[in-house]
Amino acid sequence: MTSDTEPLVKIRGLRFFRGERAIFDGVDIDITRGSITAIMGPSGTGKTTLLKLISGQLRPQGGTIEVNGQNIHQLSRRALYRLRIRMGMLFQSGALLTDVSVFDNVAYPLQEHAHLPPSMIRKLVMLKLEAVGLRGARDLMPSALSGGMARRVALARAIALDPMMIMYDEPFTGQDPISLGVLVQLIRALNDASRLTSIIVSHDVQETTEIADYIYVISDGRVIDHGPPDAMMHSDAPWTGQFMRGLANGPVPFHYPAPGLEQDLLGA
Amino acid sequence: MLEQLARLGRVGISILAHIGRGNILLFHILGGIGDIVVRPRLLIQQLYSVGVLSMLIISVSGTFVGMVLALQGYYTLSQFGAEQSLGVVVAASLVRELGPVVAALLFAGRAGSALTAEIGLMKATEQLSGLEMMAVDPIRRILTPRFLAGVISMPLLAALFSALGIMGGYFVGVGLLGVDDGAFWSQMQSKIDLHEDIYNGVIKSFVFGWICSWIALFQGYDAVPTSEGVSRATTRTVVHSSLAVLGIDFILTALMFGG
Amino acid sequence: MANKRSIEIMVGVFIAVGLVALFFLSMKVSNLSSMAGGEGYPVIARFDNIGSLKVRSPVTMAGVRIGRVSAIDFDLEVYDAVVTMSVDSRYNTIPDDTFAKIFTAGLLGEQYIGLDPGGSEHYLKAGDQIQLTQSALVLEEIIGQFLFSKAEEGSSE
Numbered sequence A: 001m002t003s004d005t006e007p008l009v010k011i012r013g014l015r016f017f018r019g020e021r022a023i024f025d026g027v028d029i030d031i032t033r034g035s036i037t038a039i040m041g042p043s044g045t046g047k048t049t050l051l052k053l054i055s056g057q058l059r060p061q062g063g064t065i066e067v068n069g070q071n072i073h074q075l076s077r078r079a080l081y082r083l084r085i086r087m088g089m090l091f092q093s094g095a096l097l098t099d100v101s102v103f104d105n106v107a108y109p110l111q112e113h114a115h116l117p118p119s120m121i122r123k124l125v126m127l128k129l130e131a132v133g134l135r136g137a138r139d140l141m142p143s144a145l146s147g148g149m150a151r152r153v154a155l156a157r158a159i160a161l162d163p164m165m166i167m168y169d170e171p172f173t174g175q176d177p178i179s180l181g182v183l184v185q186l187i188r189a190l191n192d193a194s195r196l197t198s199i200i201v202s203h204d205v206q207e208t209t210e211i212a213d214y215i216y217v218i219s220d221g222r223v224i225d226h227g228p229p230d231a232m233m234h235s236d237a238p239w240t241g242q243f244m245r246g247l248a249n250g251p252v253p254f255h256y257p258a259p260g261l262e263q264d265l266l267g268a
Numbered sequence B: 001m002l003e004q005l006a007r008l009g010r011v012g013i014s015i016l017a018h019i020g021r022g023n024i025l026l027f028h029i030l031g032g033i034g035d036i037v038v039r040p041r042l043l044i045q046q047l048y049s050v051g052v053l054s055m056l057i058i059s060v061s062g063t064f065v066g067m068v069l070a071l072q073g074y075y076t077l078s079q080f081g082a083e084q085s086l087g088v089v090v091a092a093s094l095v096r097e098l099g100p101v102v103a104a105l106l107f108a109g110r111a112g113s114a115l116t117a118e119i120g121l122m123k124a125t126e127q128l129s130g131l132e133m134m135a136v137d138p139i140r141r142i143l144t145p146r147f148l149a150g151v152i153s154m155p156l157l158a159a160l161f162s163a164l165g166i167m168g169g170y171f172v173g174v175g176l177l178g179v180d181d182g183a184f185w186s187q188m189q190s191k192i193d194l195h196e197d198i199y200n201g202v203i204k205s206f207v208f209g210w211i212c213s214w215i216a217l218f219q220g221y222d223a224v225p226t227s228e229g230v231s232r233a234t235t236r237t238v239v240h241s242s243l244a245v246l247g248i249d250f251i252l253t254a255l256m257f258g259g
Numbered sequence C: 001m002a003n004k005r006s007i008e009i010m011v012g013v014f015i016a017v018g019l020v021a022l023f024f025l026s027m028k029v030s031n032l033s034s035m036a037g038g039e040g041y042p043v044i045a046r047f048d049n050i051g052s053l054k055v056r057s058p059v060t061m062a063g064v065r066i067g068r069v070s071a072i073d074f075d076l077e078v079y080d081a082v083v084t085m086s087v088d089s090r091y092n093t094i095p096d097d098t099f100a101k102i103f104t105a106g107l108l109g110e111q112y113i114g115l116d117p118g119g120s121e122h123y124l125k126a127g128d129q130i131q132l133t134q135s136a137l138v139l140e141e142i143i144g145q146f147l148f149s150k151a152e153e154g155s156s157e
Helices: A047-054 A077-085 A102-113 A118-131 A147-158 A177-193 A205-211 A229-233 A238-245 A261-266 B002-031 B033-038 B040-078 B083-124 B127-133 B138-176 B181-191 B194-222 B227-257 C002-029 C032-036 C139-156
Strands: A009-018 A021-031 A036-040 A062-067 A087-090 A165-169 A197-202 A214-219 A222-227 C040-047 C058-061 C064-075 C080-088 C099-104 C111-116 C132-134
Touching (some): A021 A222, A036 A047, A036 A205, A047 A062, A047 A197, A077 A087, A087 A147, A087 B127, A102 A147, A197 A205, A205 A229, A205 A238, A229 A238, B040 C002, B083 B138, B083 B181, B138 C002, B194 B227, B194 C002, C040 C099
Parallel strands (some): A036 A214
Antiparallel strands (some): A009 A021, A009 A062, A214 A222, C099 C111
């Protein structure tokens, strides 16, 4: 039914409103199998919302999202849960369960879904923790972890069930340079080693361009531009240029709309 | 004028939507009871945090309420020369009213607020979404055991409250004020009816446990996922639970003892 | 593991304490114990007027509680009250000419049945009827009689 050349995630005409405000208004995105696709845009453009839409946690007002050939929002609850077993997601905060240890956090999805004997689960957890370099931290509680470590544990948990795709929600935000480097390397390595498809949502241009195969830029509910990282960095389109090169002024003005300064200073 | 009407309408609609979301959540919670039978460990963990951790406050308050009842009751009754009925007064007020109601109010303050804060924080730190992404239903796995623990704990806590209250009343009445020991118990036994008083008290506390746990979980689950939203939700849990307990107590009392 | 175990123990303690409290309320505080001891045998008595006697009112002998009222019926043919008492089976040597009266505990207290033993050598058995009864004193009637007799005294002088 689905060939390998068919995109894994196919978004067509996506419309999503929060109250009166349009978060997405006609968004089309294709995510190629085995690639790392980045979705970029300024804060508040609903990048996290997009991931929630793809994973079926939110329901759009219009348009379709197909994952692996299945329309997410027409699936039964059971089928959606079956599909989610094959999707991993790395939350910005890590979203580790705070009342159980690192080991139990990673073991959790295995205990829930893989009907394996405990000794087997233990081995799998050790392998996953080894992959993120935290096998030694298995008995720590999440509160004892640094932000970067928590994110790596969450990553180990996300890949515990060997998913076909992983969604990263702002993986680079608030990380020191070392853990940033570790994360960038991990994401790339995981993607290449286990033939994953990765979706990264981020506004950190430098790290994202470093590992992404393809970039979509979203603003004001629309896809503004898309293409491979190199092309995007040297894009002539004014908006893309401003965002990718981080200029203070451009099509997105530095000043919030206001009446003239003279008027505000002298008027009253 | 029209603006006023529209505002009234908006308030009404939002209240209805609130109640609707609460009921949907309740059905969803109840749908998870089957899972608990398979994994009783989830329930035991919650019985600990909801029930065991509430025992101390319930025991201490119960004892003191019973002691105060005996003191107050004694002075009123002695004016009619009916000190012998002290046992009845203490036991009837505790078993019928104070046991279930005060225990429920304390439960809302101690366990209910903790439940709301816990669920609200799990929501704020994306743990609930995280579970959902692991294809685990957070309502069934997280909320249902907490709800059941509340419903099971509440009658036990209320019984503990009443029993200790009666012991406290006995201590003050018989020990300090010199009411006859035999009269205290025998009058109590002849007047307190197993069905009418004790069973109805247990039914009340069961209903209160249901209401308090439901409100606490709903407020947590419906909370705005920020620290401010969670703190507001926690306050709302205590206020709504207390009002609901008192209101429903009136209705239940009218139904049980009114006829 | 030790932690899980201690949680289990504490929950066990909690449930046990709660159940003990419920048991205490049922047995010690309510009338269940006096009902459960109800390995009793039924005895019937007929009264013209039972006042405010109720089901579960005590049945006493020489002031000692020996049973309780288990049912109150009304006989439509002779228009009197049929009271069924359940007498504790320990007290199985009550003479069959025993006198049953309805008393009031204190001026306004609850009403109960007091049994005065007769001298017969035959004992009451299950289902027997006490023949000798005295109705409840109804306060209003007594006051009425008192006023009436006062009035008579006054008129005869």
